[in-house]
Amino acid sequence: MILDRRRMTALIGQGGSIFVTLFGLLILTFVIGRIMPADPVRAIVGEDATREVYETVYRQLGLDRPMWEQFFLYVRDVATLDFGTSIRTGQPVLTDILRVLPATIELATFAILFGAIVGIPLGVLAAVNKDRWADHLIRVFSLMGHSMPIFWTGMIGLLVFYAWLGWVGGSGRMDQFYIGLVPERTNFLLIDSAIAGEWEVFRSAINHILLPASLLGYSSSAYITRMTRSFMLDQINQEYITTARVKGLSNRQTIWRHAFGNIRVQLVTIVALAYGALLEGAVLIETVFAWPGFGSYLTANLLIGDMNAVMTCVLVVGVIFIALNVISDILYRVFDPRTRA
């Protein structure tokens, strides 16, 4: 009973801190969107609008009211999920974002799978061979992934694997002539095409996602590898590893069954955080691959100064980040027997 109450307080405390962070996020986006030099009215009415038009829009946006009132209205709008209309598309921003987000999630999910499948074993291998050549090699390989400008690698990748070798599809989510063939249900192309039974489209989509996803995954594997290595090093020197060896388990069994089992929970956290960081690379790689996702949407609006859409995008990314943090926290609690009690 006491334990329950303690857990309740902890939960409330955590909920409170999430709330405060969200509120801070709103302040930040508000500050960037309203107070910074860019003129939101100019972005709407254009450079050569008359004074009257300018004034009207100025009042429509509520810019004549005091700052705290503007902020209050902003919070009210956000709370009712009213993020305004995008100047570029003329659609509500939220509708736009929901339409483009699945493409990015599809890309990011493939990327994180690739990053984890490559990064985790490499990290384990590096830890087991600490300070030997395998460790050094893996370090350079993963730092390489961390150091490459992803927009450039994307371009070189397109040049080599698409233009020269023809191994993968080019830009976009599928070949041009398939566009519009599959009814949009979930906007996850792979799911939609599978539902519709359009396996040609499905294959084309796979072909197109391979290159951007693996490049994105490679860049995130650097972080995963490094963290896996350091987690494993912590475990390998533990006494229970000796116990496992004493029992007659081979080196490999000891590493994978015992040491690796102990870092699984931490890895879940790391992968969740890496997933969030992927969004950053996604903005750049989507531009290069003309991937019609969140990143392309964000940059397109950035370039024309559509602050309404931009701020909403930033807010969405912030919320996704916070959500990932919370999820990894929950997973930690669920998977670790020590925190379950």
Place this chain on the structure above:
Amino acid sequence: MSDPVLDIRNLSVRYAGAPGPAVRDVSFTLGRERLGIVGESGSGKSTLGRALMRLLPSAEITAERMQFEDVDLLNATERQMLKVRGRRMSMILQDPKFSLNPIRKCGDQIAEAYRTHFRCRPAEARQKAVDMLEAVQIREASRVYDLYPHEVSGGMGQRIMIAMMLLTDPDLVIADEPTSALDVTVRLEVLRILDGLVREKGIGLVMISHDLSLVRNFCDRVLIMYAGRVVETLNARELDQARHPYTRGLLAAQPRIAGGRGILPVLKRDPAWEEEPAR
């Protein structure tokens, strides 16, 4: 004494990058008896135990002879060692808080020791483990089977460790400070359980400890180690007749309930002990 279980001659262990060897020219034989190895921390006694199990991959091990029954420990391949470790020779580690895998059920860890060496169904291994838990005098063994290490006390953890290491009926058990991490109140109980099982199964026991009085009560013979060398070998009963000044110093530094309450003497060291041959 029948055929020796362990026959060691001039064993030296040197860690990679260390200036000198951690264990130097240690020789002894072990039958189906209980041998105590006593020394201060840093005297090389734990290194000796781990060297016998071949658990020191980065250390350089040299010896004239290092025989465990029919196995030449010096030249056995890792593959051969896998069949020896945990099956015929096992080791009880010091602190169950650290030596049990924190995220696996205690019982599963015991059963794993069995399943590594015997092909059997999971239910059978589970039964073996539960029986063994009962043998180390744990009540409600099948409930304890499903507990995680952080849910059991230190004394129970160490009994679980003993169960894990004795389940496969090994011929040799090395106990590395098996009770020094436990509460004083449960030490004796755990030792009695270990002692009872070792006698009953006729297992050769190497008990590594810094505690002379404990070794005196539970062992047949005692090796005294100092700075990586064996300085004296004695029958446990004749400990009081030790001649080496280091052993005498250790004995004198022990508090006694019946003794006076004066200040205990401090051990005076002689650099010559590091060089002179063992007595």
Place this chain on the structure above:
Amino acid sequence: MSDTLPPQPKPKSPQWVTATGNILRFLFRQPPSAFGLVVLVLLIGSAVLAPVLATHDPYVQDLTATLLPPSSAHFFGTDELGRDVYSRLMHGSRITLTIVFLVTITVGPIGLFVGTVAGYFGGRTDTVLMRLTDIFLSFPSLILSLAFVAALGPSLNNAIIAISLTAWPPIARLARAETMTFRRADFISAARLQGASPARIIWKSIVPMCMPSVLIRLTLNMATVILTAAGLGFLGLGAQPPLPEWGAMIATGRRYMIDSWWLVTFPGLAILAVSLAFNLLGDGLRDALDPKQMHRR
């Protein structure tokens, strides 16, 4: 009050020089960090000597010599306006170095200040400052920089401001964690008992203790700074043409990529080399300045 303090042993410069020398020697002994140092020296060298090393004026167009492949006249070829790519790269190193330098000297002090103050005072100060840090940390840095640049308007200076605004929170976190570990240490209590003011304690005792890890973090950060700056340049939100910023060069070269591979290849390699160099250097520094590692050697 402070005149009752015993004279503090001032670090003599020779001692400081030997320490730096030792670290450099350590870094040079390992191939990866030696590579990092060499690239860094090359970068500084080319930035300082750009006018000498460059074979052409980086801005002068020559429409009779557009999109020429690499040759002895143009080491890395020419771009769509006939400008020499090699010379533009050399001059571009000045921009890169400027960005790294300005961001670092802004971010280091801000992060140190916020972190040490939060860690030293604890309590409500700590909560407020760390909450602020968390809010900034809850975005990927590129996206936040994008938003700032979008609001401020695209230019090189605004890119530098935006990157600085997003790069300080990890430093603050680190400085706070370091401060917390020795906030209760005896030498801090001793200073407090002698009547030293919090500002003095933080500046004289805590900041020096945080320095090694903050420096490592800043070095590793430089790689991220370079990549973010290049990314902003690539998106057209950083340095504007005709400035020879590497990311922007890639952005314009992209249109001619299929036929003129050299336009994107060389600037990209330059970014990769420099950011890899900083990463390797940071990694090496971590080994060099980690006391636990030093004892083992």
